[in-house]
Structures are given as structure tokens and as C-alpha cells.
Amino acid sequence: xxxxxxxxxxxxxxxxxxxxxxxxxxxxxxxxxxxxxxxxxxxxxxxxxxxxxxxxxxxxxxxxxxxxxxxxxxxxxxxxxxxxxxxxxxxxxxxxxxxxxxxxxxxxxxxxxxxxxxxxxxxxxxxxxxxxxxxxxxxxxxxxxxxxxxxxxxxxxxxxxxxxxxxxxxxxxxxxxxxxxxxxxxxxxxxxxxxxxxxxxxxxxxxxxxxxxxxxxxxxxxxxxxxxxxxxxxxxxxxxxxxxxxxxxx
Amino acid sequence: xxxxxxxxxxxxxxxxxxxxxxxxxxxxxxxxxxxxxxxxxxxxxxxxxxxxxxxxxxxxxxxxxxxxxxxxxxxxxxxxxxxxxxxxxxxxxxxxxxxxxxxxxxxxxxxxxxxxxxxxxxxxxxxxxxxxxxxxxxxxxxxxxxxxxxxxxxxxxxxxxxxxxxxxxxxxxxxxxxxxxxxxxxxxxxxxxxxxxxxxxxxxxxxxxxxxxxxxxxxxxxxxxxxxxxxxxxxxxxxxxxxxxxxxxxxxxxxxxxxxxxxxxxxxxxxxxxxxxxxxxxxxxxxxxxxxxxxxxxxxxxxxxxxxxxxxxxxxxxxxxxxxxxxxxxxxxxxxxxxxxxxxxxxxxxxxxxxxxxxxxxxxxxxxxxxxxxxxxxxxxxxxxxxxxxxxxxxxxxxxxxxxxxxxxxxxxxxxxxxxxxxxxxx
Numbered sequence: 001x002x003x004x005x006x007x008x009x010x011x012x013x014x015x016x017x018x019x020x021x022x023x024x025x026x027x028x029x030x031x032x033x034x035x036x037x038x039x040x041x042x043x044x045x046x047x048x049x050x051x052x053x054x055x056x057x058x059x060x061x062x063x064x065x066x067x068x069x070x071x072x073x074x075x076x077x078x079x080x081x082x083x084x085x086x087x088x089x090x091x092x093x094x095x096x097x098x099x100x101x102x103x104x105x106x107x108x109x110x111x112x113x114x115x116x117x118x119x120x121x122x123x124x125x126x127x128x129x130x131x132x133x134x135x136x137x138x139x140x141x142x143x144x145x146x147x148x149x150x151x152x153x154x155x156x157x158x159x160x161x162x163x164x165x166x167x168x169x170x171x172x173x174x175x176x177x178x179x180x181x182x183x184x185x186x187x188x189x190x191x192x193x194x195x196x197x198x199x200x201x202x203x204x205x206x207x208x209x210x211x212x213x214x215x216x217x218x219x220x221x222x223x224x225x226x227x228x229x230x231x232x233x234x235x236x237x238x239x240x241x242x243x244x245x246x247x248x249x250x
Numbered sequence: 251x252x253x254x255x256x257x258x259x260x261x262x263x264x265x266x267x268x269x270x271x272x273x274x275x276x277x278x279x280x281x282x283x284x285x286x287x288x289x290x291x292x293x294x295x296x297x298x299x300x301x302x303x304x305x306x307x308x309x310x311x312x313x314x315x316x317x318x319x320x321x322x323x324x325x326x327x328x329x330x331x332x333x334x335x336x337x338x339x340x341x342x343x344x345x346x347x348x349x350x351x352x353x354x355x356x357x358x359x360x361x362x363x364x365x366x367x368x369x370x371x372x373x374x375x376x377x378x379x380x381x382x383x384x385x386x387x388x389x390x391x392x393x394x395x396x397x398x399x400x401x402x403x404x405x406x407x408x409x410x411x412x413x414x415x416x417x418x419x420x421x422x423x424x425x426x427x428x429x430x431x432x433x434x435x436x437x438x439x440x441x442x443x444x445x446x447x448x449x450x451x452x453x454x455x456x457x458x459x460x461x462x463x464x465x466x467x468x469x470x471x472x473x474x475x476x477x478x479x480x481x482x483x484x485x486x487x488x489x490x491x492x493x494x495x496x497x498x499x500x501x502x503x504x505x506x507x508x509x510x511x512x513x514x515x516x517x518x519x520x521x522x523x524x525x526x527x528x529x530x531x532x533x534x535x536x537x538x539x540x541x542x543x544x545x546x547x548x549x550x551x552x553x554x555x556x557x558x559x560x561x562x563x564x565x566x567x568x569x570x571x572x573x574x575x576x577x578x579x580x581x582x583x584x585x586x587x588x589x590x591x592x593x594x595x596x597x598x599x600x601x602x603x604x605x606x607x608x609x610x611x612x613x614x615x616x617x618x619x620x621x622x623x624x625x626x627x628x629x630x631x632x633x634x635x636x637x638x639x640x641x642x643x644x645x646x647x648x649x650x651x652x653x654x655x656x657x658x659x660x661x662x663x664x665x666x667x668x669x670x671x672x673x674x675x676x677x
Contacts, residue, residue, distance in 0.1 A: 055512040056511075056512060057508065057511050057512055077514055080512065080513060080514040081514045083512070085508075085509060085512050087505060087508050087509060089505035089508070090504075090505060091504070091505040091506050091508055091509040092504075092505075092506065093261070093265060093504070093506060094504065095264075095265060095268040095269070096261070096264055096265065096268075100261070100264060103257065103260075104257050104258075104260070104261040105509065105513075107253055107254055107256075107257030107258075108254060108257065108258075108510070108513045108514075108515045109513060109514065110253075110254070110514065112253040112257075136268075152509065153509075
């Protein structure tokens with residue numbers, strides 16, 4: 001029987017140069033195949049650092065990470081082929097059109113020719129961008145940019161998709177479109193690791209969540225389990241506030 | 251991999267074509283620079299070599315010395331000599347006033363009786379030699395020629411004029427000596443047929459012939475165009491460091507680099523896409539500058555650029571310069587963390603390297619210390635190579651050392667960029 005976990009993290013720690021405290025402090029957890037795993041936490045909790053390490057952007061200070069049975073340190077190039085990322089910031093070239101951006105990013109994942117072209121057209125159509133596809137991205141609204149940003153991460157049908165705040169700053173309509181299509185991608189077999197501040201969205205979207213703060217995991221489970229286990233909580237947001245303190249974060 | 255490389259090249263081309271300011275920096279600025287610098291330097295060049303240094307001549311002597319110096323200066327290409335000011339014969343006071351007002355760079359005043367004084371001295375010398383008369387009667391050779399100098403005149407101009415003046419005086423003095431000597435000897439020899447003739451006056455025992463040491467089949471005359479077109483083209487090619495480093499920094503600030511680093515595409519492939527596009531830009535820049543030198547500058551009354559004998563040599567050197575310039579741009583973009591830093595670091599370092607490299611002032615006029623430093627500038631290697639091709643008629647083999655150094659510079663900058671990039675990611 002194959003390994004039920006697609007990601008296994010053991011004692012992962014990351015301390016940046018000149019930082020007094022580690023950004024990620026000895027965390028261990030596993031993510032099941034085909035689940036939508038939520039990584040929730042306030043600003044500076046260590047969500048983006050964790051995702052960046054899992055994507056191979058920079059190495060951890062210590063600990064081990066295995067992705068689909070491959071070691072992150074020694075088999076990074078294989079891992080990069082199977083993951084997709086939708087970063088928190090819009091990672092697009094503003095002076096290129098949506099089609100040109102997607103064509104470039106798709107090519108970097110090894111897609112080319114008709115296959116690439118068909119995928120671009122399909123996704124532009126699905127996310128309501130086909131009419132604006134010839135326009136430079138700099139002319140797009142925030143919601144449109146988010147949708148192109150999402151397509152750039154999923155065009156190559158990755159096994160694992162990392163989403164870092166994919167719906168931040170977008171209108172309700174765009175958010176719904178994005179979430180619906182993410183569910184569709186998950187239904188086709190892509191494991192999703194999702195980071196967000198939006199608790200209601202996470203409660204409805206994620207199959208399991210982990211709440212982290214100051215680089216440490218505070219709790220983990222399905223949204224229903226976390227609500228049940230935290231007395232007085234009626235939703236995930238109550239759980240989150242109870243665990244991470246109600247004071248505003250920098 | 252080829253698809254990825256082509257996609258990167260396409261992306262870079264599109265980004266560049268849509269960056270109007272960047273394009274103007276790459277193409278319009280160097281054309282303007284070449285035209286302006288060549289026109290300025292050509293007019294300075296002409297003021298010395300064509301019209302000549304303006305000289306006013308006051309001939310109080312009105313005899314052999316004064317007349318022959320005036321005649322010599324008037325036929326000399328270096329000077330534009332006149333013995334009148336505003337239509338009036340020049341005298342000492344008028345000459346001093348005109349030079350002080352900047353109407354002439356140099357004034358020369360030959361004193362009254364200068365020729366007579368020389369003759370007297372020479373006669374006394376000859377008498378002493380032939381008749382054994384006492385030397386006590388010999389007057390010192392003390393003809394005093396006054397040279398008025400405009401304080402703004404360059405030392406080199408002044409040296410050129412005084413050197414010519416000394417040459418004429420020496421020539422005239424020799425002629426007078428021989429003439430007096432001949433006359434004295436003629437008096438001693440009763441048979442006039444045997445007396446020495448003054449044929450030496452017309453003879454030119456030593457002559458000068460100027461030949462430019464070039465292997466070019468076409469006659470190449472060093473001028474402002476031959477120097478400025480390659481110099482400023484190299485400067486422009488290295489100036490691509492600014493848009494190139496900006497393109498690298500934009501990827502960092504606009505977030506694309508985050509996605510690019512998580513993709514299964516090596517850093518070198520992404521950088522190679524940039525290199526291909528910017529090397530292409532450098533080649534186009536070079537062709538454009540050559541066209542300006544060959545076709546546009548002659549329309550403005552300047553000499554046309556002469557390319558020498560070796561098109562292959564030009565291609566090899568241009569390619570090597572393009573790679574060196576691109577590698578430099580990649581390094582600036584990698585080292586800088588903001589676009590302000592890149593702009594300042596890029597422009598200042600290029601200005602410094604170009605000044606050291608002999609783009610602004612030829613390296614041969616620099617002090618020895620600076621000349622030694624100059625030989626470390628990649629712009630100097632390239633310029634020396636183009637001088638070999640454009641002025642000395644060299645071929646591919648002649649420029650291989652320069653092209654080799656430029657390629658070593660390219661590989662060194664790429665290695666620095668690679669390791670700095672790796673180090674920056676190991677946060």
C-alpha cells in the first residue's frame with residue numbers, strides 16, 4: 001500500500017539570519033493525499049515561511065521534509081515538477097497580457113505547443129478572462145489579477161498546489177469563482193495546501209486545518225473537530241481568536 | 251529545455267519592446283551622444299588642424315629673420331598667422347591688446363634690427379675664424395623675440411607654436427650664417443667662379459614624410475569620427491547594464507522571481523534568456539552606430555567612418571563586447587536590491603569604467619598610474635580592439651587578445667552573479 005501522506009514534515013525549523021526568534025520552530029505534521037489542508041495563523045505566524053520551504057524557495061535551518069516520498073533537500077528538482085504555487089503577491093509581469101504571462105509560466109513547467117495553448121484558453125474561459133486576455137495585466141482589477149495569478153500556478157496540473165492567501169483583496173464574486181475552481185482541481189486529484197486569514201472561507205473549504213502562531217503549531221484537525229474541542233466556539237474564527245489571542249498583530 | 255529558453259527569450263523581448271523609456275536609453279541616447287560628441291570634438295580638432303591656431307605677427311625687423319619667420323608661419327598648417335589687426339599693420343601694443351582680448355591665442359613680436367644683430371654676430375664669428383681677429387668684439391647672440399600668450403591657450407598649443415618658431419629661427423640663422431660665410435669667403439677668393447654658391451638655400455637636406463602606420467588598404471585618417479564612433483558605441487553597449495539590471499530587479503520587486511525560483515527551471519536558463527536578448531540588443535546598437543558613423547555623420551559635414559579590412563574581426567569583437575556588457579548588467583542586477591541602487595551602481599560604474607577605459611580621454615594622455623589602471627577596464631579592451639580594426643587595419647587574429655579578455659570578463663561576471671544569487675537565497 002502506498003504512503004497515505006503526500007507531505008511529511010519532521011522537526012522543521014527556520015531561523016533567518018540576524019533574527020532573534022525562529023520563524024518556524026520545530027514543527028512536525030503530515031498532509032494526506034488529495035486533501036485540502038489549511039495552514040492558518042495571524043501575521044508573522046510562519047505560514048509563508050513554511051510554504052516557501054516546502055516549495056524549495058529556501059532551505060530549512062533543520063528538520064526533514066518528504067514530498068510524495070522524495071526528500072526535499074536531495075530531490076528538489078523532481079519535487080519542483082510536481083508542485084504549483086499561487087503566491088500571496090501577484091507574481092505576474094504587468095506589461096505582458098494574461099495570455100503572454102500564462103504562456104511563459106506554462107513553458108517554465110515544461111508545457112508547449114497546442115497542449116499549452118489549449119490549457120491557457122480553457123482556464124481563461126473558465127475564470128472569465130477570455131475577453132481581457134489580450135490586455136496587459138497592469139490594466140486589470142485586483143480580482144482579475146488574482147485569477148490570472150491562480151491560473152499560472154495550476155496550468156501544469158500539479159500534484160500539490162500551495163495557495164498563499166489566494167483570495168486576499170478580491171471581491172466576493174471573484175472569490176467564489178476561485179474557490180469553486182479550486183474544489184474542482186482538488187476533485188481531480190490535486191492536494192491543496194492553503195494559507196489564509198479568512199476563517200469562514202477556510203472552514204468551508206478545508207478538509208483539515210492547522211493553526212500556527214509564532215512558528216509553532218497550536219492545534220490541528222478538521223474544522224468540525226476544532227470547533228467541538230474548543231469550548232464556547234461556534235465557528236473556526238472563535239477557535240482561532242481563542243488560540244492566537246485577540247490583540248492585533250503587526 | 252529549448253522550449254523553455256525560447257519562452258524566456260520571447261518574454262524578455264516583449265518586456266523590452268514595451269519599455270519605451272528603456273528602449274530610448276538603449277537606442278536614442280547613444281545616437282545623440284555620438285553625434286554631439288563627434289561634432290564637439292571635430293570642431294576642436296578643426297580649430298587646431300584645419301584653420302589653425304590664431305597667431306598675430308609683429309614684424310618690427312622687416313628683414314630676413316622677420317620676413318622668413320612670417321612666411322614660414324603663413325605656410326604652416328598648424329597656425330593661422332596674420333600680420334595685421336582689423337586691417338591695420340600689427341604693432342606691439344595692438345598685438346598685446348588683441349591677445350589679451352582672446353582674438354589670438356599667440357602673438358609673436360620680432361624686434362627691430364634682429365636680422366642685423368644676427369648678421370653682426372655671424373660676421374664677427376666668421377672674421378674670427380678666417381682672419382684670426384680677437385673674439386672680444388663678438389656680441390652675444392641676444393636677439394629677443396617676444397611671445398604673447400592668451401592665458402586660456404592650452405600648453406600643447408603653445409608648445410606647438412614655440413617649437414615651430416624655434417625651427418624657423420634656427421633655419422633662418424643657419425641661412426644667414428652660410429650667406430655671411432660665403433660672402434666672406436668670396437672676398438678672399440679672387441676667382442669668383444670658384445666661390446661657393448648659395449644653392450644650399452634652396453636645398454632641403456632633411457625632409458619629413460608622415461605615414462600613418464596602418465595595414466588598412468583604404469586610407470584611414472585618424473579623426474573625431476574614427477575615435478568617437480567606436481568609443482561611444484562601446485559606452486552605449488555597456489549602458490545596457492541599467493535596463494538589464496532593472497529588468498532583473500523588477501522581477502524581484504514584482505514578485506515574479508518568487509514563482510520563478512519555485513519552478514523546475516534552472517537559474518542559468520532564465521538568465522540565458524536575458525543574455526540572448528540583450529546581446530542581440532547590443533549587436534543592433536552597434537549596427538545602428540555604424541550606420542550613424544557611415545551615413546548620418548557625413549550628412550552633417552563630418553568625415554565618414556572607415557571600417558578597416560576585417561568584417562569578421564568587427565563581428566567577433568562586437569560579440570565579445572556585447573557578452574561582457576550583458577554579463578556586467580546581470581551582475582549589477584544581482585548585487586543591487588532596489589532599482590535606485592541598480593541605477594546608481596550601474597551608471598556610476600559605467601562612467602568610471604569608461605573614464606578609465608579611455609572613452610572620454612584617450613588613455614595615452616593619462617598619467618602612467620592611470621594608464622596602468624586603464625588596462626583593467628573592459629571598455630578599454632574593447633576600444634583598443636576597435637582601434638586595431640578601424641585605425642590600424644588589423645584582422646581577427648589581432649583582436650583575439652581583446653576579445654578573449656572580454657569573454658573572460660563575461661564568464662567572471664556570470665560566476666559572481668550565480669554565487670551571489672545562491673547566497674542571497676540561502677537566507
